[in-house]
Amino acid sequence: MSNTLVMLLAGGEGSRLNVLVQARAKPAVPFGGIYRIIDFTLSNIMNSGMERVGVLTQYKPLSLMSHVGSGKAWDFEGRNRGIKILPPHTGEKDSDWYKGTADALRQNMEYLNRYDPEEILIVSGDHIYYMDYTPMIAFHKRNRADFTVAMMEVPREQMINFGTAQVDGQGRIKGWEEKPKEPKGTLASLGIYIFRRPYLLKVLQDPKPMDFGRDLIPSVIKKDRVFAYPFSGYWRDVGTLSFYYEAHLDLLNSRSGLNPEAWGVQTNLEEEGLRGDRPAVILQKNARVVRSFLSADSIIEGRVEGSVLSPGVRVGKGAQVLNSILMHDCQVSAGAYLDRVIVDKKVCIGRQAHITGQADCPNREFPGQLKEGLTLIGKGASIPPKIKIQGNTIIYPSVEEGDFKSLQVSEGETVRKR
Amino acid sequence: MADILAFVLAGGRVDELSVLTFDRPKSALPFAGNYRVIDFALSNLMHARIRRVGILSQYRSASLITHIGTGSSWDMAGRRRQVTLLPPSTGQKNSDWYKGTADAVAHNLDFIYENSPDLVLILSGDHIYRMDYQRLIQFHQKQKADVTAGFIKVLPQESHRFGLGVMEPKEGRPGGRLISYQEKPSAPQSEWASLTIYLFRTEVLLEILKQTHPHSEGIEFGRDIFPSMVHQYRVFGYTFSGYWGYTRTLDEYWRTHMDLFGAGTKINLKQWQIRTNLEHERIQERQPAVIGPDADLDQVLLTYGCRVEGTVKRSILFPGVQVEEGAVVEDSILFFDTVVETGALVKKTITDNGVRIGEKARIGDGDKILANQTLPQPLSSGLTVIGRNTHLPSRIRVGGNCILYPFLEENSFESMEIPSGATVS
Numbered sequence: 001m002s003n004t005l006v007m008l009l010a011g012g013e014g015s016r017l018n019v020l021v022q023a024r025a026k027p028a029v030p031f032g033g034i035y036r037i038i039d040f041t042l043s044n045i046m047n048s049g050m051e052r053v054g055v056l057t058q059y060k061p062l063s064l065m066s067h068v069g070s071g072k073a074w075d076f077e078g079r080n081r082g083i084k085i086l087p088p089h090t091g092e093k094d095s096d097w098y099k100g101t102a103d104a105l106r107q108n109m110e111y112l113n114r115y116d117p118e119e120i121l122i123v124s125g126d127h128i129y130y131m132d133y134t135p136m137i138a139f140h141k142r143n144r145a146d147f148t149v150a151m152m153e154v155p156r157e158q159m160i161n162f163g164t165a166q167v168d169g170q171g172r173i174k175g176w177e178e179k180p181k182e183p184k185g186t187l188a189s190l191g192i193y194i195f196r197r198p199y200l201l202k203v204l205q206d207p208k209p210m211d212f213g214r215d216l217i218p219s220v221i222k223k224d225r226v227f228a229y230p231f232s233g234y235w236r237d238v239g240t241l242s243f244y245y246e247a248h249l250d251l252l253n254s255r256s257g258l259n260p261e262a263w264g265v266q267t268n269l270e271e272e273g274l275r276g277d278r279p280a281v282i283l284q285k286n287a288r289v290v291r292s293f294l295s296a297d298s299i300i301e302g303r304v305e306g307s308v309l310s311p312g313v314r315v316g317k318g319a320q321v322l323n324s325i326l327m328h329d330c331q332v333s334a335g336a337y338l339d340r341v342i343v344d345k346k347v348c349i350g351r352q353a354h355i356t357g358q359a360d361c362p363n364r365e366f367p368g369q370l371k372e373g374l375t376l377i378g379k380g381a382s383i384p385p386k387i388k389i390q391g392n393t394i395i396y397p398s399v400e401e402g403d404f405k406s407l408q409v410s411e412g413e414t415v416r417k418r
Numbered sequence: 419m420a421d422i423l424a425f426v427l428a429g430g431r432v433d434e435l436s437v438l439t440f441d442r443p444k445s446a447l448p449f450a451g452n453y454r455v456i457d458f459a460l461s462n463l464m465h466a467r468i469r470r471v472g473i474l475s476q477y478r479s480a481s482l483i484t485h486i487g488t489g490s491s492w493d494m495a496g497r498r499r500q501v502t503l504l505p506p507s508t509g510q511k512n513s514d515w516y517k518g519t520a521d522a523v524a525h526n527l528d529f530i531y532e533n534s535p536d537l538v539l540i541l542s543g544d545h546i547y548r549m550d551y552q553r554l555i556q557f558h559q560k561q562k563a564d565v566t567a568g569f570i571k572v573l574p575q576e577s578h579r580f581g582l583g584v585m586e587p588k589e590g591r592p593g594g595r596l597i598s599y600q601e602k603p604s605a606p607q608s609e610w611a612s613l614t615i616y617l618f619r620t621e622v623l624l625e626i627l628k629q630t631h632p633h634s635e636g637i638e639f640g641r642d643i644f645p646s647m648v649h650q651y652r653v654f655g656y657t658f659s660g661y662w663g664y665t666r667t668l669d670e671y672w673r674t675h676m677d678l679f680g681a682g683t684k685i686n687l688k689q690w691q692i693r694t695n696l697e698h699e700r701i702q703e704r705q706p707a708v709i710g711p712d713a714d715l716d717q718v719l720l721t722y723g724c725r726v727e728g729t730v731k732r733s734i735l736f737p738g739v740q741v742e743e744g745a746v747v748e749d750s751i752l753f754f755d756t757v758v759e760t761g762a763l764v765k766k767t768i769t770d771n772g773v774r775i776g777e778k779a780r781i782g783d784g785d786k787i788l789a790n791q792t793l794p795q796p797l798s799s800g801l802t803v804i805g806r807n808t809h810l811p812s813r814i815r816v817g818g819n820c821i822l823y824p825f826l827e828e829n830s831f832e833s834m835e836i837p838s839g840a841t842v843s
Contacts (some may be wrong), residue, residue, distance in 0.1 A: 032705070032706070033705075033706035034705070034706055034722075073702075252708075254708075254710075259705075260705045261703070261704055261705035261723065264703075265705070266702070266703060267702075269696055269702045270696075277691050277692070277693055279450065279451070279452060279453075279687035279688055279692065280450060280451030280452055280687075280719045280720060280721035280734075281707065281719065281720050281721060282678065282679070282683075282718075282719050283715045283716065283717065283718045283719075283720070284679070284717060285679075285680075285716060285717050286716070287715065287716065288715075289709050289713065289715055290709060290710070290711055290712070290713050291709065291710065291711045292708075292709045293705075293706045293707070293708060293709075294706055294707045294709060294720070295706040295707075295722075296452070296706075296721060296722065297688065299688075308706075309706075
C-alpha cells in the first residue's frame, strides 16, 4: 500500500480567481490564514502514508516550488521517500504544454518508469477536502479494477463543472458524460484516480487520449474495469472567487465540517525565509475580535469580525475588518472599514478608507468572475486614505495611490496601474 | 572578525519556579506563546552571527534537547555552524556534575580546544532581552580587555540581589574598566548589576580556570572569579540600556510576561526577531486561532491552535489553549493545551502544559491572600501555579498563592476548597 506512487497535478491556472492567480498557480493560492490550497492534498497524501510524490507544474510554478521546498513539512524527506517537482520539458518528440491530465502523465513517463508501485494515485492540488486514500485503494483492489475514480453526489446545477458517471450495483462505471448541460445523474468526479500501473502505462502508449475525463474514460468503460469510489464529506472546489470566499466562511462555522487541524493539514511555515520568526498575535486594549481566524504576528487594535487573517496583519485603532480575508502582512490603518473584501498579501489600506464588497451590478470587465458582492485587492496594492471603494471592484496588484483617478471607485470598476 | 565560541548556561531546576521546573531546566520555560526562554539568547547569537555554541545543561535536558533539535532554527546547523548540548560526562579525570557556572565551562575545556576560538562568550539562557553582542565584542577589542562583563542599571533597593560592579567613569564610552566586583553585597556600592554575560580572551579564560580550584560549593564566575580577577587583569564592564526581563521566580516570570502588553511595549517580539523551533510541541502542525462568536478579548497574546469562546483579559495563551463558553481568564499565563471549561474563572494563575480546569471552578480567587506555605518569599503576590497535566474537578475553589503539583487527578483532591497559600502535592 505505502509504495503507491502519487502524481499530483498542480499546473492549474485557475484563471477565474483573477488577480489572486496573477503571479501564482491556483494550488499556491493562500487559504485559511496559513495554508495554500495544495496543502490539503499534500497532507492527505502524507496522512494516507504515501511517500513518493511527483508534482507536475506548469503555470507560474515559482511560489509553488518554494512552498513545497524539500517536502519536509509533509514528511516527504527521507531514504525511501521524496517529493519531486516535475516541470514541463521539451524532449525528442514532446515540446508542448500539457494538453490535459493524461498528456501531462505521458510527458512524465521517465518518472513513472523509475518506480515500480502496484498502483498510481493521481490527484490534483485544487481542492479543499480531507480524504484517506487507503480505503479507496482497498476498494480498487477488491474490485480488481483497472482504474477507479473517486466520485461524490453534488447539486444538479453544479454538474456542468464535473464529469459524471452512471454506475451499476457494484460501482462499476457504465456510462460517462463530461461537463453535461443536462446531466443524467448527480454523481460527480473529483479528479482523483487510482490506476493499476501496467494498465496506466498501456493506455498512455496510445497518443490520442489527452484527458482522463474527456477522452480516456468514455472510450474504455465498455471493455475495461473502471469503478466509481463513493466519497462523502467536506469537499470544495475553490476555483471561483465566490467558492473561495464561502470556503473561508466555513472555517468560521464550527459545524461546516472544515477543520484543518483535525484533518492533520500541514503547511510550510518556514517558506519565504523567515516565517518562523513570527511571534504570537497580540490583541491590544480596545480590540474587539469575534468569529474569526487569527494567525501569528498580527497586532490588532480595532474590530475584527467574521474574518480570516494571515500572519503579519495590522489592524489599527478604530479600524473595522468585517467578513473579509486578509493575507500576509496587510496593514489596515486607523479608522479604515472593510466589509466583504479579499485582500492579497502586503496590501496597505490608508486611514479611514471605506471599502465594501456589496453591490448589485457585477464587475464590468469580469462579470462572470465577480458578481456575488465581493471586492478584490491584488498583492502589494496601496489604497489611499479616505477613499470610498464600492462593491464588485478589482484593484490590481501593485496599484499605488496615484493610480486612482479619484477618491471614489464605483460599483463594478477595475483599477489598474496607469 | 574575531572567531567566537559561545557557551549558554541553561540552568537547572530552581525552587523559586516550583512546579514549572519539575521536569525542565528554567531556560526551557515557555515564553510569550511560541518561545522558550533560551530562544532569546540563541536568537541574539544568531543575529550576531555567532554560530558555534555549546549549551551547558545537566538538569532534565529532554525538553531542551527536543527544543534545540539540529540547531537549524537558529541557523546553527552547517559546515562551520553548530550547536552542541554539553551534558556532564565522566572522563579520565572528571566525573562530576557541574558545580557552578565556571565549573561547567571548566568541564568542557576540550570543547574550547577543539574550536580554538579567539574569544569565548558565556551567557545565561534564562533572560528575556535583545542585545547586539557584536557591540560588546567591539568594545572589548577596542579596550584590549582580557574579559568584559555586561552590566545594567538597577534600582538601589534591589541592588543587593545582584552581582555589582564599580566602573571607572565611562567618558562617553559604552562601558569602563572594572575597579571592583562584589556578589550580592549587603552594603551595595554600585547601581550596575551583572547580566551574567562574560566575554573572555580564550587564553585568559583557560588560565583562570586552571588557577581556580573548586571548593565544595563549586565555582561561579561572579562569586569566585570576578572579585579577584579585577586586580590582575584588564577587566571591563559594558553597559546595556535595553529591556532586561528576569524569569528567576514565579512572580518575576509573570511580571516579565505582562511587559508584552501596553503602549510602547517593552518586549517588541517583532522587532527583536526571536526565532524558535516550531517543531517542538507541534506548533507548526496547529491551525490559526479560532475566536468564537461570543468571545471577549482585551490585551491578549494568543497563537496557533487556540480556541476562545469565553472572556480573556491581560493573559497569554500558548498553543492549543481552549477557553470555553462563559469561562473567564484574567491576568493569567496558560501553557500549551490548557483547557478552561465552561463557566470556570481563572485569575492570576500560571497553568503548565495539559492542565484542565473543570466547569465552574474558581481559581486564584479569594479575599484573604496568604503567602504560600512552602514558598513564602517568591510566592506572595497572589499568583497561583498549577503543574503539568493536573485536572481540577468542576466547581473546585482554589485561592491565591497556591501551588498545585503536576499530574493530580480530579479524585486526588480531598477538599473542594483549597485555601490561599496552600500547596497540594
